Amino acid sequence: MEPRKIAEAILNSVGNKENVYSNSICMTRL
Numbered sequence: 362m363e364p365r366k367i368a369e370a371i372l373n374s375v376g377n378k379e380n381v382y383s384n385s386i387c388m389t390r391l
Contacts, residue, residue, distance in 0.1 A: 364389065 368385050
């Protein structure tokens with residue numbers, strides 16, 4: 362999966378840029 366698609370999915374579900382940014386960092390670590 363592409364990080365952008367994951368970020369967009371999180372953005373749509375969460376709707377919070379800060380949370381999306383934190384989640385994207387955690388995703389890249391995995």
